[in-house]
Amino acid sequence: QVQFVESGGGLVQRGEALTLSCVVSGADISRNPMGWYRQPPGERREKIAAFTTTDRSIYAAAVGGRFTISRVNAYNTVYLRMTNLEPKDTAVYYCNYGTVPNEDSWGQGTLVTVSS
DSSP: OOEEEEEOOEEEETTOOEEEEEEEESSOTTTSOEEEEEEOTTSOOEEEEEEOTTSOEEEOTTTTTTEEEEEEGGGTEEEEEEOSOOGGGOEEEEEEESSSOOTTOOOOOEEEEEEO
8 A cells, every 4th residue: 555654844934945755655656656736725635746657747837937846766755845935835735646646545744834
């Protein structure tokens, strides 16, 4: 059973940066494209960044140019570097498979709060 453990969230001010980490177990991230999702308060979860099956990275329009997904295969860990954060980025952030998420394996997520 694949498991995802996210960390790195916190309270930051507008314009600051954060890097989130996701340790994956039960799946090899070098063979399975992973992605980052977020769920703002009162809204649905959405995919914001992911690797594709051709090893490109793709981003939602809301975060393109500010967020960067990366990974270290040796650590089976996926990262999300977030810069120039805005209050609208406030959400719980999750990682999961980047193509079709495993709905039974969502982790606890990590909360990012951006104050103005």
